[in-house]
Amino acid sequence: MTPLLRHQSIILLILRRLRAPxxxxxxxxxxxxxxxxxxxxxxxxxEPHHLSFFxxxxxxxxxxxxxxxxxxxxxxxxxxxxxVTVCIYLSVVGWAYTVxxxxxxxADRNLQAAIRTQRFLAAVRRxxxxxxxxxxxxxTGRLLCGALDQLGFxxxxxxxxxxxxxxxxxxxYHADVPAVSADARNPEILKFAGLTHPNCVGVIALTNDDSAxxxxxIAARLLAPKIPTLCRAVSADVxxxxxxxxxxxxxxxxxxxxxxxxxxxxxxAAWHLLTWLTGLPGTTVERQxxxxxxxxxxxxxxxxxxxxxxxMDRESAVSITxxxxxxxxxxxxxxxxxxxxxAPALEKAGxxxxxxxxxxxxxxxxxxxxxxxxxxxxxDLFVILRQNHFANRSLFDAFDSDVDVVxxxxxxxxxxxxxxxxxxxxxxxEIKCRDEADCAALFDRLTGRFxxxxxxxxxxxxxxxxxxxxxxxLARGATLxxxxxxxxxxxxxxxxxxxxxxxxxxDGEPVVLPEPDxxxxxxxxxLLAGRRAGRRELELTLSNEHALTYVLTxxxxxxxxxWEKIAGGEAESTSR
Amino acid sequence: xxxxxxxxxxxxxxxxxLNFGFFIGDLDNPTHHxxxxxxxxxxxxxxxxxxxxxxxxxxxxxxxxxxxxxxLQLLAAAMVWGYAAHxxxxxxxxxxxxxxxxxxxxxxxxxxxxxxxxIAETIMQRR
Numbered sequence: 008m009t010p011l012l013r014h015q016s017i018i019l020l021i022l023r024r025l026r027a028p029x030x031x032x033x034x035x036x037x038x039x040x041x042x043x044x045x046x047x048x049x050x051x052x053x054e055p056h057h058l059s060f061f062x063x064x065x066x067x068x069x070x071x072x073x074x075x076x077x078x079x080x081x082x083x084x085x086x087x088x089x090x091v092t093v094c095i096y097l098s099v100v101g102w103a104y105t106v107x108x109x110x111x112x113x114a115d116r117n118l119q120a121a122i123r124t125q126r127f128l129a130a131v132r133r134x135x136x137x138x139x140x141x142x143x144x145x146x147t148g149r150l151l152c153g154a155l156d157q158l159g160f161x162x163x164x165x166x167x168x169x170x171x172x173x174x175x176x177x178x179x180y181h182a183d184v185p186a187v188s189a190d191a192r193n194p195e196i197l198k199f200a201g202l203t204h205p206n207c208v209g210v211i212a213l214t215n216d217d218s219a220x221x222x223x224x225i226a227a228r229l230l231a232p233k234i235p236t237l238c239r240a241v242s243a244d245v246x247x248x249x250x251x252x253x254x255x256x257x258x259x260x261x262x263x264x265x266x267x268x269x270x271x272x273x274x275x276a277a278w279h280l281l282t283w284l285t286g287l288p289g290t291t292v293e294r295q296x297x298x299x300x301x302x303x304x305x306x307x308x309x310x311x312x313x314x315x316x317x318x319m320d321r322e323s324a325v326s327i328t329x330x331x332x333x334x335x336x337x338x339x340x341x342x343x344x345x346x347x348x349x350a351p352a353l354e355k356a357g358x359x360x361x362x363x364x365x366x367x368x369x370x371x372x373x374x375x376x377x378x379x380x381x382x383x384x385x386x387d388l389f390v391i392l393r394q395n396h397f398a399n400r401s402l403f404d405a406f407d408s409d410v411d412v413v414x415x416x417x418x419x420x421x422x423x424x425x426x427x428x429x430x431x432x433x434x435x436x437e438i439k440c441r442d443e444a445d446c447a448a449l450f451d452r453l454t455g456r457f458x459x460x461x462x463x464x465x466x467x468x469x470x471x472x473x474x475x476x477x478x479x480x481l482a483r484g485a486t487l488x489x490x491x492x493x494x495x496x497x498x499x500x501x502x503x504x505x506x507x508x509x510x511x512x513x514d515g516e517p518v519v520l521p522e523p524d525x526x527x528x529x530x531x532x533x534l535l536a537g538r539r540a541g542r543r544e545l546e547l548t549l550s551n552e553h554a555l556t557y558v559l560t561x562x563x564x565x566x567x568x569x570w571e572k573i574a575g576g577e578a579e580s581t582s583r
Numbered sequence: 584x585x586x587x588x589x590x591x592x593x594x595x596x597x598x599x600x601l602n603f604g605f606f607i608g609d610l611d612n613p614t615h616h617x618x619x620x621x622x623x624x625x626x627x628x629x630x631x632x633x634x635x636x637x638x639x640x641x642x643x644x645x646x647x648x649x650x651x652x653x654x655l656q657l658l659a660a661a662m663v664w665g666y667a668a669h670x671x672x673x674x675x676x677x678x679x680x681x682x683x684x685x686x687x688x689x690x691x692x693x694x695x696x697x698x699x700x701x702i703a704e705t706i707m708q709r710r
């Protein structure tokens with residue numbers, strides 16, 4: 008894709024290619040008109056009569072376009088008819104040539120590419136809302152774009168593969184998703200896709216090529232240093248390289264999952280809470296079995312296996328047996344050489360007394376085969392399955408594993424959590440340090456109130472643009488507590504269907520799970536979780552003076568200046 | 584020598600000369616102004632316009648605009664003539680001829696600008 012310069016519009020490009028047929032048409036028409044004015048004819052009274060230019064042009068116009076009104080103003084002489092016969096054939100040739108050229112031009116691949124590119128540029132330039140620039144529309148990109156679209160964000164996609172770009176048009180997004188098929192490693196392309204656009208609020212590099220993600224990260228760092236960049240990186244070298252120039256969010260799906268698993272082994276309740284809070288919007292989380300401690304078998308000592316073992320080693324109660332086709336390359340763990348898909352090797356690794364098994368090879372069929380065989384040998388086994396390709400998901404759905412590791416889904420979760428709710432990460436860090444029983448109680452309470460469906464998690468800030476009504480009231484010196492505020496504006500006896508999880512003060516320590524009596528101050532940032540309706544109602548309370556007054560006092564404010572005067576006067580007179 | 588340049592220059596110059604030929608003479612004397620010459624001027628001017636289409640330079644854009652002006656003026660002149668000859672009850676009167684010729688005079692000015700640009704461009708390139 009090389010976009011045209013500003014003054015090279017598509018129309019001029021087309022006209023340039025149409026020069027020859029247009030000149031031919033002009034020549035044919037003018038020759039016909041000229042000939043017709045010269046051909047001798049006969050008038051109504053038998054006098055010799057020549058057609059004027061006006062009549063000749065009129066006649067040729069309707070003859071050349073095959074409309075044919077007949078001979079005007081008088082019946083033609085034979086000389087005129089002879090010339091008209093020539094004109095008819097000439098004009099047919101002229102039109103056929105012109106129309107043929109136009110169609111050939113419209114079918115031209117290069118021209119179509121140029122038109123698509125221009126359209127994309129115009130669409131990006133016209134974006135007036137905040138948008139995210141997503142590079143790479145693979146499985147992860149698709150999940151993330153869908154989720155961002157559902158949350159009401161605009162997305163611009165740069166994808167190398169033309170087929171996938173075509174897919175975007177077929178996918179039913181709420182908002183238009185401008186997409187271009189181009190190489191995101193080229194910084195010019197990123198600029199055209201809106202990297203330096205004032206409304207670009209984030210760059211997300213999700214291509215399955217680490218070096219391309221690196222190129223995007225460095226382009227974003229230099230061209231748009233202020234906006235956050237999220238990068239997928241599978242290899243540690245690239246991740247270190249990205250970190251070296253200040254890429255803030257580097258996501259390695261395997262490392263992320265290893266962290267989760269280590270958390271799950273050591274604090275299952277915190278892990279449940281985390282999966283529930285960071286799920287993809289609109290999905291339902293199922294109650295999962297807690298991963299047991301004890302003996303574990305890890306099949307496949309690849310990138311993922313290594314990282315997982317590293318994370319599990321932190322738990323003293325877990326002992327690991329590695330099962331791999333290759334000879335041992337480390338001595339810290341028990342190593343069984345063999346094929347995990349066959350029962351004998353699994354038996355040798357001790358599958359009957361093991362508590363859990365991880366099928367972590369790079370081959371989906373092998374992983375499934377390992378899982379099925381292992382379950383047959385030991386039905387109580389906790390099975391963690393690595394899914395490499397999204398296309399195989401129906402197979403993985405059919406097998407009832409305890410945890411599916413899907414890299415694309417992990418990355419999408421992580422991106423969403425970082426982008427939409429920056430307060431979520433510190434909250435989760437706090438939760439991880441909490442007592443196990445506290446976490447379990449909190450989780451039961453929240454799922455009891457809001458159900459198992461993934462909740463809406465969002466941040467609010469008590470600043471004039473977000474919460475004008477509350478901010479004004481606080482500025483006038485009123486004090487507000489969370490208990491007062493978290494009431495439904497439709498009926499204040501009802502509690503709002505959302506809960507404050509975390510409160511960040513402008514000055515001072517953040518409060519995790521603030522008490523209902525906590526006071527709200529201007530500039531506070533809140534992390535909330537709840538139902539979508541709760542969010543809408545809270546937004547109303549925060550921004551609408553009338554709704555706020557009702558929520559706080561139960562009194563309906565009369566609307567309008569006059570009524571307020573009257574009501575104010577009455578209130579004063581009664582208080583006197 | 585570039586054949587394309589020759590054709591380009593030929594049409595621009597021919598448009599100007601034909602236009603001049605039609606314009607010259609007493610303003611309101613029909614015998615001084617030949618209708619076939621006006622027709623030829625219009626056709627050549629249209630061809631010159633199409634030849635200028637799609638030039639991407641700044642000078643090309645000015646070229647195109649002068650041609651469009653000339654076309655507009657000449658077509659207006661032709662329409663006035665057609666109106667006088669066929670629709671107006673008085674026929675081709677000296678006043679009508681004066682209108683036609685003055686319109687073509689405007690076109691002549693645009694054509695002169697076009698020729699000047701052509702010369703300037705040639706001198707600029709020094710090849």
